[in-house]
Amino acid sequence: MAFEKLFEPSNIGTCNLMNRIIMAPMANINMADPIGRPTEKMIAYYRERAKGGTGLLITGLVPVSFGIDPTVSEDNDTTYFPRIDGTSRTRLSGWRDLTAAVRPYGSKIFIQLSAGLGRVGSPEPALKGKVLRSSSFNKNFYVPQIPHFPLSDRKIRKIVKSFGQCAVNAKVSGFDGVQIHGHEGYLMDQLTSDPWNRRKIGRYRNKFQFGIDVVKEIKKSCGDDFPIIYRIDLTQALEESYGKDIFKKQFRGKERKIEEGLEFCKVLHEAGVDAFDVDKGCYDNWFWPHPPAYFDDAIYAEELAGRLRSYFQKENIDAKVIAVGKLGKPEFAEKVLDNGWADYVMLGRPLLADPYWTKKVKDGRVKEIIHCIGDQEGCIESFKMGGHICCAVNPYAGFEDSKKLIRTDVMKRIAVIGAGPAGCEAAMTAHKRGYDVTLFEKTDHIGGQLHFAGKMMIKHDIRRYLENLQFQLDLLIEDGLKVEFNK
Template structure:
């Protein structure tokens, strides 16, 4: 199959956009196009009128239901908050209808972590309550139905239930490719079609406004509906179009002509545009060649309209290039607008109308949480509606604030995907790194209760934990002093948001700084700043605070490598956090080695190669995998981009010692650092560039994983500059000194000063403490 030109251009641009000085792909929370008249105009979907053009994306409601599958109060209040926030159309997360057929969607004892609408009448009341609650705020809601997960489902069913996962054909499981997925029979697929029809009828009866078929991203509908996965030669469903068409026709038969049907589809899997021939030929991906072409997808979409579909949302990609359907921080804003435009133009050229006689709306997706970009997509005719997922988790009031012209007050999504996606992959439920109320709306009121007694509080450290805690405490009526040794607010966010791919994080930093500044300027003056002077235990003790909160972050770690301290002292090595704030320290370096292959190390490697044109970058990591523990989408995109930039990734490699070669003069290093390394070259050491298969959670054992032996070899690496990206140690000395001297009646230690972590943990702790102190 030939590669599609549009898809190839887009895929290539997703890796290279930060190199452009024009700022292409970078966006800020601006309101140049206010009032957003297109965004806040009504639209008809079949006979249904939606008050504005904002659709809440289906974010998986994993573990937000009772174990029977009945929507719980957690799930209801989560959606009510987004309806109250002004979203026109809400979509639930995926709801499987293939229990008993697809073994990956059901747990032991027939329990499930997915919401269910197919189990029995015991789940129906939850859906009825959900519909009525959303309608109370003038919003509409569709339930997203899926035929199942198939090859992208959890393969633990093989261990817990002694049953193989299933798919359209005999295919490798995504999480453990050594486990095969069994081919589903036509009879079982027909049962799923009937189940879809019944689920749609139940949704209609419960007052849900429409149904939404999950036909993209490599889930079971996609596996039947794409020749990349559907290798069937015989039977009804050997025709890759038939399963989707049968489902839509069965829904129409059960609910009649007026009930809206939405369909989620990818214009292309983009696998062959993402991976080169070497990867395709040497991995299981080679079995997935020949996916739907763009032309085939467009023709199929027109057939789906004839069968009864009223509206589409469209993007690119699947699990095997997971950053496409889940665009992380490192991808540009508005990344899929050209995809929506291609569909809209085709529908206009062919005069495609739904069965209701209306134009078929096309919904644009992909990092559209910036009101000016969202409005521009609609004004330019790229799409009819825009879809927001993570931005509405970060701030449920996004629509209301945009409508009122308060864009600067929108809490931005930072694109980390640690709460909304990685949290439930690791065994939790969806949350949000910057919105600690996300999924806890049923427990935490929108406005924290006023303090019963006003206290004098000192918050030490103006990073995300310190700023959030200080803000909440001050808004509740406490008298708060926020203290930081730096002249600027932000803490580690100042370095973490320096690279262009971190523009989402920089938006969040700007948001927090603005919130703090506004609070300090209020007439009651209950939040004051003391910047540019390090807090001293003696001064704090004398000040007579009722409570002291230490949010002092971390001290940069220097691993115990012989010679590394001397290398740093001589100017031949620098901490990543320092370099990000002072790029001039690069001097004229052409070769760089980064010690530490976590998220920071890999992001710095991308920053060096793309934004600074460093031709030779090596990243050294002791663990088997780069960025181990990071969200698969974020991790995969960075690894793919680094491979394309010829960054040398050395996993399972130790730095034994470092030494200086020659002198560094006038900022022009020349082969001045030598690292002596030991690398495990055993044949089973993982390929560090693998972006098509995930790293399993630490508590999930792969029984088929080959054992990594020991085959350590010595090598040397000479470079102009060494960058240390080894994380940090809790900077908790002040807290323990204050605690020992009883400096205040209440002492608290939060954020990285308690345990180095992510924005997610820092903000969550800060908010909970700020609301309870």
């Protein structure tokens, strides 16, 4: 299958892209030093995805609200997030190193700026006497007994100003544009949608106003030619997820419906947004913005991106649309573009599992792609437990700075017992390092428990991974790796 649409050059505002593949914002947490400066770990992580041919990289969440939203800081005002606020030259030096690292490979890079966490942030600061903040009086997502108090209009305006300063810092650090983090129930979403913004007075009782002000501030600070992507949940899908009764009781029957999402995008474009990447859901229905293994491929590309793009065409709005959500199978990514549902596809976990996804598709090596299995153990659970992003099927993800495949100088014969996924990976890695490897398996096939795990129809991600594992092993068998079955 040809993938012509995926590799058409295009542009977002003044930013020219070599293809239509965008890396989703992920992986900043615990990859910066105590002052928020990117470390070599973060730089190596993005460099690897640039080497893999991705057209546009977007960093993970970078808050602009330090000193206002206490949930983005820890003890002694340290943070597990990177920082680009303020005027620290030391901090900016790390960002300059990052943008310089991806440039030689033709990739462009945007920074994702966030208003903060609000009600979905850790409740720990409240236990230390700090007042937690949100758009209105809201319960903490994790500990509902702990309240978040409304931000004043003055504090919100300070966040708006900080967006402008951070965008300027990003521009002078070599970033090609910014993505505004406006989705999934984070503070920006809390201020711009009904479930959490119940303000009755002041400028920000208008739920669209905060988004408008942020966009205009960035354009005023950086110029009209500095591109902006806005990440939005076109609908929070709360009624769809919970049913009418719980929706009415828990969320007062309020949410952003798709029709309102379309209207909001129009208003944001008029303020200066160049492109929108659209997903669905929030923290209260986590499975929508983070589709698990049992969801279908391209789960809501037509429903959301397709709907928004049709709306833009009808209204003669010149803004680009980015589709997201289980697009790791190349034929589905191509289909989204070919059907006109979106201008770009955004890949998150597929580029964790295989940084060279783009290059392999372009070179016609689709069978070599290492596929995400959707278990969310490395990409999400790892940093929830205090680590940084990694991947169940790619041991180098998040460790590009330290884990290297080094050829041995001393030949050894190695026996690996059991051809389950761990045994196969061990044998293949040892062979690539130059050892004389024999893999022993008591059955007549590889995969071990993957065969049982992949039997259910909904476990297509597991079956896809098993097929790739067999393909990778076959390539190395041709290269001299020995496999003994029924032994």
